[in-house]
Amino acid sequence: MTTPRRGRSTASPGLPSWVLGAAGVATLLILLELLPLLGIVDPRFLPPVSQMFAALVTNASTPEFWVALAQTVTTWFLGLAISVVAGVVIGVIIGNSPFLREFTASTIEFLRPVPSVALIPVAVLLLGTGMASTLLLVIYAAFWQVLIQVLAGVQDVDPIASDTARSYRFRTVTRMRAVVWPTTLPYAMTGLRLAASVALILTVTGELLISGDGIGGALAVARESGAIASMYSYVIVAGTLGVLVNVLARWVEQRTLFWHPSVRLELVA
Amino acid sequence: MTTATVRTAPKRSRSGSRTRSLARRLFMLFALPIILVALWWFGSAGSTNYLNPPLSTIMAEFWPTWFGGDSFADTRFAQDVLPSVVRMLTGYGIALVFGIALGVLIGTNRSLRAFLEPVLEFFRAIPPPVLVPVFMLFMGIGPEMRIAVITIGCLWPVLLNTVEGVRGLDPVLKDTTRAYRIHGWRRLFKFVLPGASPQIITGARQSLSIGIILMVISEMFAGKDGLGFMIVQFQRSFAIPQMWGGVILLGLLGVVLSLIFRVITDAVLKWYYGYLQSQRGGS
Amino acid sequence: MSDPAVGAVLLEVGGLGKTYTGRGEPVEAIADLSFTVNAGEFVCVVGPSGAGKTTLLRCLAGLLPPSKGELILAGTPITEPPAGMAVVLQEYGRSLFPWLTVAENVALPLKEKRVPAARRRELVSDCLTAVSLGDDGGKYPWQLSGGMQQRVAIARAIAYEPQVLLMDEPFAAVDAQTRFELEDLVRSLWKRLGVTVVFVTHDIDESIYLAERVLVLSGRPTVLLEDVAVDLGEDRDQLATRADPEFARLRTHVYELVQAAKRGARSIQEAHLSH
Numbered sequence: 001m002t003t004p005r006r007g008r009s010t011a012s013p014g015l016p017s018w019v020l021g022a023a024g025v026a027t028l029l030i031l032l033e034l035l036p037l038l039g040i041v042d043p044r045f046l047p048p049v050s051q052m053f054a055a056l057v058t059n060a061s062t063p064e065f066w067v068a069l070a071q072t073v074t075t076w077f078l079g080l081a082i083s084v085v086a087g088v089v090i091g092v093i094i095g096n097s098p099f100l101r102e103f104t105a106s107t108i109e110f111l112r113p114v115p116s117v118a119l120i121p122v123a124v125l126l127l128g129t130g131m132a133s134t135l136l137l138v139i140y141a142a143f144w145q146v147l148i149q150v151l152a153g154v155q156d157v158d159p160i161a162s163d164t165a166r167s168y169r170f171r172t173v174t175r176m177r178a179v180v181w182p183t184t185l186p187y188a189m190t191g192l193r194l195a196a197s198v199a200l201i202l203t204v205t206g207e208l209l210i211s212g213d214g215i216g217g218a219l220a221v222a223r224e225s226g227a228i229a230s231m232y233s234y235v236i237v238a239g240t241l242g243v244l245v246n247v248l249a250r251w252v253e254q255r256t257l258f259w260h261p262s263v264r265l266e267l268v269a
Numbered sequence: 270m271t272t273a274t275v276r277t278a279p280k281r282s283r284s285g286s287r288t289r290s291l292a293r294r295l296f297m298l299f300a301l302p303i304i305l306v307a308l309w310w311f312g313s314a315g316s317t318n319y320l321n322p323p324l325s326t327i328m329a330e331f332w333p334t335w336f337g338g339d340s341f342a343d344t345r346f347a348q349d350v351l352p353s354v355v356r357m358l359t360g361y362g363i364a365l366v367f368g369i370a371l372g373v374l375i376g377t378n379r380s381l382r383a384f385l386e387p388v389l390e391f392f393r394a395i396p397p398p399v400l401v402p403v404f405m406l407f408m409g410i411g412p413e414m415r416i417a418v419i420t421i422g423c424l425w426p427v428l429l430n431t432v433e434g435v436r437g438l439d440p441v442l443k444d445t446t447r448a449y450r451i452h453g454w455r456r457l458f459k460f461v462l463p464g465a466s467p468q469i470i471t472g473a474r475q476s477l478s479i480g481i482i483l484m485v486i487s488e489m490f491a492g493k494d495g496l497g498f499m500i501v502q503f504q505r506s507f508a509i510p511q512m513w514g515g516v517i518l519l520g521l522l523g524v525v526l527s528l529i530f531r532v533i534t535d536a537v538l539k540w541y542y543g544y545l546q547s548q549r550g551g552s
Numbered sequence: 553m554s555d556p557a558v559g560a561v562l563l564e565v566g567g568l569g570k571t572y573t574g575r576g577e578p579v580e581a582i583a584d585l586s587f588t589v590n591a592g593e594f595v596c597v598v599g600p601s602g603a604g605k606t607t608l609l610r611c612l613a614g615l616l617p618p619s620k621g622e623l624i625l626a627g628t629p630i631t632e633p634p635a636g637m638a639v640v641l642q643e644y645g646r647s648l649f650p651w652l653t654v655a656e657n658v659a660l661p662l663k664e665k666r667v668p669a670a671r672r673r674e675l676v677s678d679c680l681t682a683v684s685l686g687d688d689g690g691k692y693p694w695q696l697s698g699g700m701q702q703r704v705a706i707a708r709a710i711a712y713e714p715q716v717l718l719m720d721e722p723f724a725a726v727d728a729q730t731r732f733e734l735e736d737l738v739r740s741l742w743k744r745l746g747v748t749v750v751f752v753t754h755d756i757d758e759s760i761y762l763a764e765r766v767l768v769l770s771g772r773p774t775v776l777l778e779d780v781a782v783d784l785g786e787d788r789d790q791l792a793t794r795a796d797p798e799f800a801r802l803r804t805h806v807y808e809l810v811q812a813a814k815r816g817a818r819s820i821q822e823a824h825l826s827h
Contacts, residue, residue, distance in 0.1 A: 020383035028388050045406045102297045110302065113527030115478070117485040117497075118519035121504040121512050125320045204396040205482065209489055216399070223402045231406075235399055242394025441646035448613050448639040449661040449712065459660060463651040540651040540692060547694035 047229045056233035065218070072203055072214035072241065075131055079138030080199040086139075087146025087195070088188055092180065095154025112148065116141035116202055120209055131213075134206025141202045142195035146188070153187030154180060186257055193249040200245050204238060215241070322510045331514040345499065353495040354522065356412055357484040360419025364476060368424050369469060372431020373461060382432060393429055397422035397479050398486050410491040415484070422483045423476040430472025434465025467541050470534045477530055481523055496522070562748050563589040563612070563716060567621035570607050581607045583773035585621070589750060591715070594742055596759035597752045598806065599769030599777075600814040605752045608774075609720045612750065613639050626715065635665075638709035642721040644702040648693040655680065655689030658708045665712070679711040680704075682744075683737060699730035703737070710741055717742075719751045723758070732790050735762055739788060756810065760784070760802045761793060768809045770818050777809050778820050 015023075032049035035041045059065045094100045116137050123133035157180055165175045207216025219234035310324040338344040375382050375389075400418050408414035438461065446460050462469075488497030496519060503512035535542075568585040571578050581604040589595050599605050610616040611623060614633035623630040625637065638661075641647045648657050655676050662672045680686050683703040693701050702722060709717055719738070723731040739762060742749050753759050759766045766780040782802060784793055793799055812823035 015380070015383075017383040017386075020380055021387040024384040024386070024388045027384075042407075103301055106298045107301045107305065110524055113478075113523045114520040115481045115485065115523045117482050117489075118516050118523065120485075120489065121500055122516055124504065125509070125512075201396045201398065201479075201482070205398040205486060208398050208401070209486065216396075219399060220402055223406070228406065231402065235395060235403060238399045239391050239395040242396060243391055246390070246394055439646050441641060441643045442649065444610075444615055445639070445641065445647045447615055448633050448637070449664065450633050450635060451661065451664045455660075455664055459652070460649070463649070466651075543692060544650040544694045 044228065047232065051229040052232040052236060055227070055229040056236060059218075059230060059233055068214050068218045069237070071131070072207065072216070075134055075138065075206070075214065076199050076203045076245075079135050079203065080142055080196055082135075083139045083142035083195055083199070084146050084188075084192060087143050087191060088150055091147045091150025092154060092176070092184070095151050095184075096180070101151070101155075108144075108147070108151075112144045117205065120206075124210055129210050129212075131211060133210045134203060134214075137206045137210075138199045138202045142199040145195040145198055146191040149187040149191030149194070150184060153184035156187070157183045189253040189256055193246075193253055196245050196249040197242070200242055319507070319509055322513065327510045327513045327517070330510040331517070334511045334514050335518060349494055349499050350496045350518065350522075352412075353484055353488065353497070356416050356495075357419055357480050360416045360483075361423050361476065361480045363416075363420045364423035364480075365427055365473060367420075368427030368472070368476070369431050369462075372428045372469070373435055373457070373465075375428075376432040376435025376465070377461075382436070389425070389429060389432075393425035397483055401483070401487050401490050405491050410493060414491070415487040415495075418487050419480050419483045423480045426475035426479065427469065427472040430468045430475075431465060434468030434472075435461060437468065438464045467538060470538060473534075474530065477526065481526065485519065560591050561588050562591040562593075562626055563750070564624040565608075565612070565621070566624070568608070568611060568618050568623065569620040570604070570611060570616065571619045580773040582611075582618075583775050585769075585774060585776055587767060587776060587779060589716075589748060591748055592746050593765065594739070594749045594763050595751070595765045595767060596763035597750065597767045597769060598754065598756055598759045598810060599774065600771050600810055601754065602772055603769045603813065604772060604774040605754075605769060606720055608769075609639075609718055609750070609752050612716075613637060613718050636715040638712040638714035638717050640702075640705045640709050640717070640719045640722045642724050644698065644705045644722070644725070645693070647705055648701060648708075650692065650694055652692075653689065654685065654691050654693060654696070654704050657693065657704060658689075658711050661708065661712050675711045675713070676707075679707040682710070682741060683707045699726050699734065702726060702734060706734075706738065706741070710745060710747070714747060716748045716750065719749065721753055722751075724754065731758070736790065738762065743786075756803060756806050757794070760799060760806065761788060761790075766802075766806060768806055768813070770813045771816060775818055777813055777817065777823065780806060780809075 029049055032046075032052075034048075036043035036046050036048045094104055119137060119140055120133075123136045127133045127136060161179050162175070165179045203214065204216040207214035208220055211217060212220065215234055215238055219231055219238070222228075222231035222234060306324075313321055313323045314325065315323070335346045335350070336344045341347050375385055397418075400422055404414050404418045404421075408417060442460065442464065446456055451460065484495075485497040488495035489501045492498035492501075496515065500512055500515035500519065503509070503515055565585055565587050568582055569580070570582040571580045585608065597605050597608065607616065611618050612630070614630050614637070617631070625634050628634070648654075649660070652660065658676045658679060659672055662675060667675065676689065677686070680689055683706055685700060685703055685707065688696065688700070693704060696704070705722070723734050726734065735758060738749070738751070741747070751759070751762060760782055763782050766782055768777040768780060769775070770777045780802065784796060784798060784802075809817075809820075809823055817823040
């Protein structure tokens with residue numbers, strides 16, 4: 001089982017972490033440059049990393065690139081926002097009513113593992129091949145992440161605190177604010193983090209398979225037209241987006257929870 | 270999956286109340302699903318919109334589409350669905366083995382972890398669907414490509430979660446293990462792996478979702494057979510009830526795999542749930 | 553490793569020093585400690601908080617390398633956790649494997665020691681019975697109360713049949729009632745098995761009740777203030793022994809030493825004892 005990581009200094013001498021990390025990145029870049037140049041890997045399939053970056057720079061100087069990036073980010077953000085709001089609201093409502101919780105339990109357990117990609121043809125038929133279809137995918141996938149976490153959070157509310165609030169006849173709103181929300185918040189933050197990552201994955205999926213716009217679409221176009229270095233440049237962009245999303249989600253989590261003791265345990269979800 | 274079991278007080282012996290409680294459980298289990306299905310059924314019953322065929326039609330087409338044929342081996346299920354799933358599980362399995370092995374290695378070695386962490390975080394952040402076009406370059410559209418894509422896509426959550434799990438092993442337990450001179454394989458199987466198992470299983474769960482996504486995407490995007498490919502074929506040839514049937518089948522597949530996963534991991538983590546309960550002050 | 557006769561020197565600590573280096577200023581936890589422990593003795597270590605008691609124990613256990621000085625167990629220097637030494641820690645809950653049953657927990661070090669299966673079963677069963685947990689072998693540690701968990705840790709330690717038993721404030725986190733029972737348990741096991749015990753505690757009463765010798769440590773950087781002999785007899789009883797006037801005298805003596813240590817005294821002379 002895991003304990004909250006303590007920041008105690010290690011007694012072992014050695015290079016500080018950031019130096020080692022930078023060395024790791026440098027090693028990777030060198031490998032990616034040398035492997036194709038030395039012919040160990042076919043340079044048609046894996047061009048040297050310098051070419052990838054060159055293509056990235058070229059692409060970044062075109063407006064189409066930024067349009068595509070904006071499309072991806074917009075879809076991601078919109079889908080995430082909607083699913084978070086829906087997930088929290090529905091989660092709190094269901095979570096606070098034992099009847100609703102039990103009533104919806106089987107449905108949630110059944111719908112949750114349905115892969116969102118199964119909805120692709122449905123989305124295409126009903127909503128066409130625009131952003132709306134991709135948005136449907138994103139919302140479907142991200143919503144469950146948030147919902148499950150919020151439900152767990154509401155259930156984790158200390159029954160003693162809850163009873164105390166009830167016995168003092170707190171209005172429901174006050175009880176929500178004073179008792180339910182503080183316990184649920186860390187779970188909601190976990191849900192946000194998971195949902196943010198999933199949302200990006202589905203955004204790119206939708207772009208690849210449905211709409212053909214955004215970063216995913218640009219990547220597919222690059223591949224089809226044989227601009228391989230350009231395709232990899234979009235892979236780099238996608239990866240960087242992913243890293244930024246993770247960093248942002250963790251930052252939000254830290255800021256909202258800096259006052260909260262990390263007693264919560266992340267669900268084995 | 271949640272540790273959410275409903276806290277209902279068990280009713281005492283009288284058989285009348287036991288039947289009542291069983292009836293209540295059944296009601297809760299099936300009421301909402303039945304309502305939803307009924308809504309779909311009757312809502313689409315008179316539909317003339319070809320995009321939204323009556324559920325009755327979809328159901329009627331379901332069996333012949335997927336299970337029709339002279340023998341089981343002839344059915345679409347056997348020819349497309351099963352191989353898809355086998356490919357997915359193969360890739361998933363390889364990813365699990367390598368992810369856990371590498372994760373233990375990296376998690377134990379501080380310098381190695383610091384060295385690799387930024388690189389691993391970057392690779393993990395690449396949305397897995399992006400790998401499909403890349404791998405198509407190298408390997409065409411055959412089954413090897415799909416297994417490779419699934420393997421690489423499933424690797425990261427398992428690997429990184431294993432690293433986290435190993436890193437978070439209780440120092441008191443670690444000292445105890447050292448003090449009693451427990452090393453080597455015994456230490457790995459009795460301390461490191463069980464200790465990290467909740468985290469590893471979290472990673473395995475995420476990987477399962479990614480595996481399914483990649484299985485479908487690799488077939489929809491670049492397939493010539495498989496469940497994903499069939500669904501897209503149906504869609505393109507406007508065989509809409511069959512397409513819906515495929516979608517339902519895919520959904521069912523996700524549910525079944527998830528269930529199997531849950532059953533296995535609940536058994537493995539039985540001690541963990543008990544342990545958590547006791548930590549929360551009730552057991 | 554040779555098995556010395558009772559009374560011969562088993563554990564030697566010579567000029568032990570430990571300085572923690574890390575980010576920031578180095579911290580000298582232990583300046584200079586020297587003492588010996590004979591085979592079969594029960595020695596307690598007390599001192600003010602932060603006195604490096606735990607550091608001393610971890611060095612003895614081989615978990616922490618000393619910065620200077622030497623540690624010798626039965627003639628062999630301690631460079632890593634030695635065979636023949638068992639440790640019981642304060643955080644009993646976290647020192648037991650939650651995925652193993654109580655019996656499996658006790659058996660695990662024995663498996664590593666390659667004790668044959670039949671003997672292993674015998675040891676596990678005997679030791680669990682000795683700590684009054686004979687029927688609980690099939691339970692998981694988290695199903696037991698705190699005191700019972702600490703008994704499992706003790707059972708595990710004695711099943712290991714160690715020459716030396718190290719205990720680091722094992723009863724600090726246990727309620728008073730249970731603490732008395734566990735103290736008596738440890739003493740009875742010690743007498744029965746003839747194991748050498750080094751017991752670290754901050755509880756002065758406990759140290760005098762349990763030990764034949766009490767090592768009083770100074771504050772940081774730690775040196776040995778005094779090696780107090782405790783002559784309260786072989787058989788001790790929670791009520792009778794603690795009411796003995798000699799107990800009270802010893803308690804006052806050690807208490808004053810510890811208070812002086814908190815004030816910074818680094819030798820008996822500096823402690824300016826009242827008697």
